[in-house]
Each structure stands twice: as structure tokens, then as C-alpha cells.
Amino acid sequence: MKHLTLFYQGNSASRGQAAPYTRQAVYSLAExxxxxxxxxxxxxxxxxxxxxxxxxxxxFSAGLNPYLWLxxxxxxxxxxxxxxxxxxxxSDPTRWSVGSRPDREQCAxxxxxxxxxxxxxxxxxxxSRGAAxxxxxxxxxxxxxxxxxxxxxxxxxxxxxxxxxxVLQASAWLPGLQHYALGLFSQYDADEVSPLELAQHFPLDLxxxxxxxxxxxxxxxxxxxxxxxxxxxxxxxGVHTLLLQRSSHPSFASADADDVARYEVFLxxxxxxxxxx
Numbered sequence: 001m002k003h004l005t006l007f008y009q010g011n012s013a014s015r016g017q018a019a020p021y022t023r024q025a026v027y028s029l030a031e032x033x034x035x036x037x038x039x040x041x042x043x044x045x046x047x048x049x050x051x052x053x054x055x056x057x058x059x060f061s062a063g064l065n066p067y068l069w070l071x072x073x074x075x076x077x078x079x080x081x082x083x084x085x086x087x088x089x090x091s092d093p094t095r096w097s098v099g100s101r102p103d104r105e106q107c108a109x110x111x112x113x114x115x116x117x118x119x120x121x122x123x124x125x126x127x128s129r130g131a132a133x134x135x136x137x138x139x140x141x142x143x144x145x146x147x148x149x150x151x152x153x154x155x156x157x158x159x160x161x162x163x164x165x166x167v168l169q170a171s172a173w174l175p176g177l178q179h180y181a182l183g184l185f186s187q188y189d190a191d192e193v194s195p196l197e198l199a200q201h202f203p204l205d206l207x208x209x210x211x212x213x214x215x216x217x218x219x220x221x222x223x224x225x226x227x228x229x230x231x232x233x234x235x236x237x238g239v240h241t242l243l244l245q246r247s248s249h250p251s252f253a254s255a256d257a258d259d260v261a262r263y264e265v266f267l268x269x270x271x272x273x274x275x276x277x
Contacts (some may be wrong), residue, residue: 009127015052020083060088085224094186204236
């Protein structure tokens with residue numbers, strides 16, 4: 001595949017989250033070092049993951065913080081269970097922005113850097129928080145007239161949400177309290193323009209795929225379908241959707257063999273349709 005994929009991970013995940021999606025190694029830059037991951041049971045979904053800097057909340061050294069040590073130990077167990085070979089990390093919740101300004105700025109920087117470093121076609125992929133971030137970043141880049149956006153041939157969004165308020169309302173036990181806590185203890189900005197509000201600026205000539213799962217209780221399909229409806233209402237004819245049946249969040253690349261097979265067929269049809277060979 002002659003393209004680069006810019007992968008933006010879900011909340012609290014490292015770039016290593018991309019490993020189950022590709023049969024190639026995944027790399028990132030963090031704490032002055034190059035980190036790498038590979039998954040022994042990876043699906044054949046993504047290719048040529050672009051090497052990016054890690055997000056601010058991702059830490060590979062837990063210091064003396066017991067919470068971070070527990071977070072790192074939990075991640076190590078999850079990696080081993082998933083067949084992922086590579087360093088475990090911990091995530092600092094005080095640095096989360098959940099798709100608001102810090103996330104969008106880093107996503108835009110990665111896009112600008114990739115476009116300046118290579119003449120390859122670009123595919124943007126985001127999972128959950130990363131999908132909402134990618135969607136919003138594309139809209140804002142279009143508003144700003146970014147030349148880098150012209151290099152993007154396809155956007156793939158796995159379980160994006162229309163807004164943080166909406167997804168908490170649909171999935172959290174105490175949505176109001178959790179939303180308040182996010183604003184109080186993290187870098188999340190409740191006043192940030194939501195992906196749904198930005199949908200009016202998504203380029204109508206840029207193909208976009210939305211992947212959902214009927215079994216997803218963290219980002220239920222209706223939170224994604226509002227974005228789909230907003231684009232189709234504007235006359236966007238390059239909107240594609242896939243509804244998986246048994247995959248939990250955020251394990252669409254590994255949770256169910258039949259779902260993974262459908263996912264692979266879906267993406268490869270889009271690659272054949274929109275990418276130059």
C-alpha cells in the first residue's frame with residue numbers, strides 16, 4: 001500500500017493501540033526514545049502507520065505515583081492478553097483533553113508534518129477519542145484552508161462521538177458528575193466546539209468511513225450516527241458506514257473474528273476505490 005496512515009488513539013491509550021490493526025511494527029517517540037509495538041494476532045486493517053510523538057498524558061515512567069504504577073501494570077497485563085509485544089505505559093488523567101484543543105492541535109501538527117515530509121497519499125484513522133479528534137481537526141483544517149488536508153485521500157473513524165456530553169449521557173452512570181469532573185481535573189474544555197457543531201465544515205469531497213458496533217456500550221452507535229446524518233444532510237456522497245455486531249469498545253480489531261473479517265473487507269474496498277495504486 002502506497003500511503004501513510006496517521007493513527008490517533010483512544011483515551012488513555014498509547015500509539016501502541018495501533019498494533020492490533022496492522023501486521024507491521026508501530027513506532028512512536030516518547031520521553032526521548034523510540035518506542036515500538038507489534039501484535040502477534042494483528043488484523044489486516046491498516047498500513048504504514050506514521051511515526052508520531054506520544055500524547056502528553058502517555059507516560060512510560062510512573063515515578064513514585066502508585067496510581068500510575070497500577071495503570072502501567074494493568075496495561076502490561078492487557079498487552080500480554082492481547083498478544084501485543086512492546087512497552088506498557090500509564091496515563092495521567094490530569095492531562096486528558098478528550099478531543100478538545102490540545103488533542104486537536106497535536107493532530108493538526110502531525111498532519112502538517114506528514115504532508116511536509118512525504119509525497120505519499122495520507123489516510124487518517126482515529127479510534128474513539130482519536131476519532132472525534134480527527135473529525136474535528138479535519139473540519140478546522142478545512143476552515144483554516146490547510147494545504148496539508150489536500151493530501152488526505154480517506155478518513156476512517158472508529159466509534160467517534162458527536163460530543164463528550166452526548167457520549168457520557170448515553171453511557172455513563174452519573175453523566176453530569178463525570179462531565180463536571182472532567183472539566184475540573186483534566187484539560188478537557190466543556191466550551192470547546194463539538195464535532196457535531198463542526199460537521200458543517202467537513203469537506204464534501206473527502207471520503208469518510210464510520211465504523212460502529214451494536215455491542216459498543218461506551219460509544220453507542222447513535223452517538224456516531226448523528227455525525228453521519230449531519231454530513232449526509234449536507235449532501236456528502238462519500239460517507240460510508242459499517243455496523244459490527246459483537247465487538248466491544250475499543251476492541252473492534254480483535255474482539256470477534258467475523259466482525260474483523262467484515263472490517264477488513266470494508267476497508268480494503270475503500271482503499272481500492274479511493275487510493276492510487
